[in-house]
Amino acid sequence: MTAVGKSVARKDGIGKATGGAKYADDLVFPEMLHGRTIRSTIPRGRIKSIRYDFDTRGFTIVDYRDVPAKNAVDLMSQDQPFLAENEVKHMAEPIVLLAHADKDTLNAAKVVIEYEEQEPLFDPEESTLSFRNVEIIKGDTDEALRTADVIVEGVYRTGHQEHVYIEPNGVIAVPEEGGVAIYGSVQCPFYVIKALRCLLGSAHPNVRVIQTETGGGFGGKEEYPSMISGHAVLLALKSRKPVKIIYDRTEDMVATTKRHPSIVRHRTGVTREGKLVAMDVDVILDGGAYVTLSPTVLSRGCIHAAGPYSCDNVHIRGRAMFTNTPPNGAFRGFGAPQTEFAVEVHMDRIAERLGMDPVELRRRNALKPGDRTATGQTLRDDTSAHMVLEEAVKRTDYARKRKEWKGTNKSIGLSLFYHGAGFTGAGERTLKSRARLDLTPTGVRIAVGSTEIGQGTRTMHAQIVTDALGIPYETVEVAQPDTSRVADSGPTVASRTCMVVGKILEECAHEMKEKLGGLSPADYYAKHGAISVERMYEPPDWIQWDDQKYLGDAYATYGWGCDVAELELDPDTYEVKPIKLTAVQEFGRPIHPALARGQIEGGTAQGLGYALLEKVVMKNGAMANGQLTNYVIPTTLDMPELDVVMMENPYPGGPFGAKGLGELPMDGPAPAVVSALRGLGLDVREIPATPELLATTPSI
Amino acid sequence: MRFNLNGADVEVGAHPMSRLLDVLREECNLTGTKEGCGEGECGACTVLIDGEPVCSCLVPVSQVEGAEIISIEGLGGDHPLQKLFMNEVGAQCGICTPGMIMAALTLPDEPTLDDIKTALAGNLCRCTGYSAIYRAVLKWKNGETA
Numbered sequence: 107m108t109a110v111g112k113s114v115a116r117k118d119g120i121g122k123a124t125g126g127a128k129y130a131d132d133l134v135f136p137e138m139l140h141g142r143t144i145r146s147t148i149p150r151g152r153i154k155s156i157r158y159d160f161d162t163r164g165f166t167i168v169d170y171r172d173v174p175a176k177n178a179v180d181l182m183s184q185d186q187p188f189l190a191e192n193e194v195k196h197m198a199e200p201i202v203l204l205a206h207a208d209k210d211t212l213n214a215a216k217v218v219i220e221y222e223e224q225e226p227l228f229d230p231e232e233s234t235l236s237f238r239n240v241e242i243i244k245g246d247t248d249e250a251l252r253t254a255d256v257i258v259e260g261v262y263r264t265g266h267q268e269h270v271y272i273e274p275n276g277v278i279a280v281p282e283e284g285g286v287a288i289y290g291s292v293q294c295p296f297y298v299i300k301a302l303r304c305l306l307g308s309a310h311p312n313v314r315v316i317q318t319e320t321g322g323g324f325g326g327k328e329e330y331p332s333m334i335s336g337h338a339v340l341l342a343l344k345s346r347k348p349v350k351i352i353y354d355r356t357e358d359m360v361a362t363t364k365r366h367p368s369i370v371r372h373r374t375g376v377t378r379e380g381k382l383v384a385m386d387v388d389v390i391l392d393g394g395a396y397v398t399l400s401p402t403v404l405s406r407g408c409i410h411a412a413g414p415y416s417c418d419n420v421h422i423r424g425r426a427m428f429t430n431t432p433p434n435g436a437f438r439g440f441g442a443p444q445t446e447f448a449v450e451v452h453m454d455r456i457a458e459r460l461g462m463d464p465v466e467l468r469r470r471n472a473l474k475p476g477d478r479t480a481t482g483q484t485l486r487d488d489t490s491a492h493m494v495l496e497e498a499v500k501r502t503d504y505a506r507k508r509k510e511w512k513g514t515n516k517s518i519g520l521s522l523f524y525h526g527a528g529f530t531g532a533g534e535r536t537l538k539s540r541a542r543l544d545l546t547p548t549g550v551r552i553a554v555g556s557t558e559i560g561q562g563t564r565t566m567h568a569q570i571v572t573d574a575l576g577i578p579y580e581t582v583e584v585a586q587p588d589t590s591r592v593a594d595s596g597p598t599v600a601s602r603t604c605m606v607v608g609k610i611l612e613e614c615a616h617e618m619k620e621k622l623g624g625l626s627p628a629d630y631y632a633k634h635g636a637i638s639v640e641r642m643y644e645p646p647d648w649i650q651w652d653d654q655k656y657l658g659d660a661y662a663t664y665g666w667g668c669d670v671a672e673l674e675l676d677p678d679t680y681e682v683k684p685i686k687l688t689a690v691q692e693f694g695r696p697i698h699p700a701l702a703r704g705q706i707e708g709g710t711a712q713g714l715g716y717a718l719l720e721k722v723v724m725k726n727g728a729m730a731n732g733q734l735t736n737y738v739i740p741t742t743l744d745m746p747e748l749d750v751v752m753m754e755n756p757y758p759g760g761p762f763g764a765k766g767l768g769e770l771p772m773d774g775p776a777p778a779v780v781s782a783l784r785g786l787g788l789d790v791r792e793i794p795a796t797p798e799l800l801a802t803t804p805s806i
Numbered sequence: 807m808r809f810n811l812n813g814a815d816v817e818v819g820a821h822p823m824s825r826l827l828d829v830l831r832e833e834c835n836l837t838g839t840k841e842g843c844g845e846g847e848c849g850a851c852t853v854l855i856d857g858e859p860v861c862s863c864l865v866p867v868s869q870v871e872g873a874e875i876i877s878i879e880g881l882g883g884d885h886p887l888q889k890l891f892m893n894e895v896g897a898q899c900g901i902c903t904p905g906m907i908m909a910a911l912t913l914p915d916e917p918t919l920d921d922i923k924t925a926l927a928g929n930l931c932r933c934t935g936y937s938a939i940y941r942a943v944l945k946w947k948n949g950e951t952a
Binding site for chain 2: 269320735742
């Protein structure tokens with residue numbers, strides 16, 4: 107009886123459906139205080155004075171002077187303070203922390219901060235400070251543009267997107283003998299450890315992070331938990347009591363990271379027959395006030411900026427710019443949804459200019475095995491652009507609908523997209539992530555730092571170990587991540603938890619099987635006692651990557667997708683009603699088909715929200731609609747019928763042929779929707795395509 | 807303040823304007839009811855008050871004097887809809903699940919897909935795109951078990 111490929115019972119148990127599962131806010135510790143963050147109310151300036159306009163008895167108050175070692179969130183850079191010292195660079199920047207046993211007393215406390223205001227910078231195109239520049243050069247784009255039959259140019263824009271995990275950020279810091287423990291809603295427990303080591307230094311070496319049940323992440327709990335954990339720890343160390351900080355929805359929306367807004371310029375040369383001969387792409391991301399993860403978001407965005415197409419001459423330039431807005435950060439797709447939106451809308455415009463069917467243009471250029479990408483990577487057999495495109499066109503009866511619906515308010519459009527799985531380039535080699543299997547009296551226990559945040563980590567890892575070890579699925583346990591007890595399997599990001607961490611676990615299971623020498627885990631344990639197997643990830647040996655020149659194998663493999671959007675436009679209100687979205691996606695092989703389907707359906711919903719509904723309104727450098735009343739994500743009534751097709755093309759380097767999946771579904775819906783809107787004659791080049799935008803959009 | 811909670815009479819000492827959500831979570835120690843937004847938009851805190859699905863973050867406890875309240879804990883752990891939510895992956899991260907289940911309980915027999923969408927329109931889920939939730943609810947209403 108094998109487990110992989112079947113929708114076996116999930117390792118989560120029933121707790122999520124009974125209310126028994128414990129999330130951060132469900133935990134209470136003796137003598138626990140509540141923490142609150144006092145934040146800047148201007149986008150840029152110097153702090154002149156701080157006055158505590160309340161009776162401070164019973165309060166714990168922390169500012170930057172309470173930092174034991176270094177006042178910097180240690181991520182890619184160390185530029186972002188846990189607490190502002192003299193200057194603030196964005197709205198809602200943390201300045202002072204308060205803690206009190208009574209929530210009402212805490213929330214009533216008034217802190218008055220006086221500033222010397224300075225002129226803020228909000229426009230990334232006016233900014234002169236770039237956190238990182240990326241340049242990818244293949245062939246000679248300038249020369250090829252001179253010989254092209256037709257040149258098409260365009261500018262494409264995407265807005266912020268808020269994660270809206272239904273559980274806001276929250277952690278509890280608990281002093282314990284010799285150190286402090288963090289219980290929290292986190293994607294990457296070892297990122298928090300790194301940040302706390304920098305904050306606390308050698309005086310407090312014993313910190314551990316325990317992931318509580320986590321109510322969604324989508325990248326929004328990748329880096330920000332380091333900040334909130336640092337705050338809770340500072341309050342806990344000063345008060346010597348457990349301190350819980352749970353953000354309310356507005357604080358979470360206004361203060362924490364979002365998807366980077368983008369401006370992407372394309373200049374493309376094609377032949378009359380529709381062959382791409384030169385692609386010149388310029389990518390600008392709005393990074394916000396601190397570096398966070400912007401350099402890698404930009405990197406992934408640029409690598410995906412030419413789309414899933416073959417072209418001999420490509421020049422991609424990218425910059426992640428400083429602005430006086432709250433820092434943007436990781437969000438499912440990590441730069442690729444922005445740049446793939448741009449290239450797909452641009453491809454439709456090229457087809458319009460050539461008088462060619464958009465499907466035919468894609469057929470003539472889509473990547474095949476043996477083709478070279480913009481970074482010069484030669485693609486392998488697990489390249490499925492044509493397979494997903496043809497299946498989607500056939501399944502949706504695309505050509506007939508496109509013809510028959512012409513002149514009506516109904517329209518159909520599609521997008522072709524791909525997504526690199528795992529860390530970029532040499533990233534997985536540098537990361538050296540590890541996984542461990544422990545023998546138990548009844549089976550084995552998986553001990554990794556990879557977190558279950560809804561996507562099915564526990565279950566899918568257990569399935570892989572089950573089949574690799576050849577033992578019953580029920581005898582495989584999964585440890586809740588506690589950094590003092592599990593191996594550092596790297597962050598739960600980049601669609602790497604199945605493909606990369608699952609692979610290490612598969613290898614651990616093989617080694618464990620050899621050690622057991624034919625005995626069952628229980629028999630071996632009874633005879634010889636506990637053993638463990640821990641292994642480090644070894645990426646495929648053929649991966650070559652030059653991080654200076656941005657040349658080589660950017661990703662070990664890619665997932666491939668074609669989304670088809672069918673929709674109807676209300677000609678009076680400009681409201682768009684999606685009727686059906688068909689998502690044809692190839693991601694190697696599904697380990698757990700029902701969970702995999704859930705990733706595609708959920709990612710597609712987020713993509714539809716990104717396309718049509720989710721508009722972050724920024725006023726004076728802060729989100730003005732920081733509540734779910736007027737930042738609208740798709741409800742049941744906004745969602746069309748979803749038709750999901752999971753195609754297989756195994757990746758030999760993944761466990762049982764699996765590739766990464768989590769981010770792929772985010773890339774396709776927005777360009778598919780805009781493709782359909784273009785079919786109605788609207789020259790849409792920007793999302794979200796709200797009625798307000800469409801009402802003022804020129805005709806094609 | 808007295809009301810009936812999951813079949814038992816309870817008396818709470820909270821301030822009359824306390825949110826029912828806080829009273830359930832903090833005074834009654836029933837943390838299955840979740841807070842997602844605190845403004846009645848997300849539905850994560852849905853409970854049944856005299857059989858009607860209501861966002862408990864919007865209800866001052868003084869309003870439920872004498873009422874019958876069912877929270878997710880009132881279902882025990884054996885309700886077929888709970889198991890179907892897990893098996894059909896209608897629950898991913900699980901934070902919206904208790905509220906979603908409470909709202910689904912009010913559906914009539916043999917609901918159409920539109921009935922389900924309407925009944926759950928006040929409950930946000932960011933993980934599933936809702937399709938798996940429909941599958942779980944339809945199976946439950948068809949008398950199937952997990």
